[in-house]
Amino acid sequence: MNNSDELELASIQARIKAFVIDDILMTVLIIFVFWELFTKNNTSAEELLLIMNEFVYQIVFIKFVYHTFFIWYYGATLGKLFAKIKVIDNDNLGKVSFLNAAFRSSARVVSEMLFYIGFIFAFFNDGKRTFHDMLGRTVVVSA
DSSP: OOOGGGOOBOOHHHHHHHHHHHHHHHHHHHHHHTHHHHHTTOOOHHHHHHHHHHTHHHHHHHHHHHHHHHHHHTSSOHHHHHHTEEEEETTTSSOOOHHHHHHHHHHHHHHHHTTTHHHHGGGGSTTOOOHHHHHHTEEEEEO
């Protein structure tokens, strides 16, 4: 996109929809990857939490790769594609570079670990930008 007059910021509702879809997809993927651990020996809820804690770095890595790749390659995660929104570079209004997608993804994972505080930023600025949008130098627009 070269003309900023054509851009419309993605609504908070569309971003929430994309977030929920992506979180469901990540949960299904993580269950698939760790299925054998979840199903062995009638695992209790407490044991399941302990297993998840043992693999926190792997889960963070899966989320990082998912968000980095999809934002860099497609400009949107699967949830964003479904919600008809996309992520663009804030400076040139074009495709997000791999490095900026990685910065954005890293900040997103940190925001999740800190009780989603970075997501709240979107409610308090004109560009509806989250902490990870700011760090990744991106903006989310309607597709």
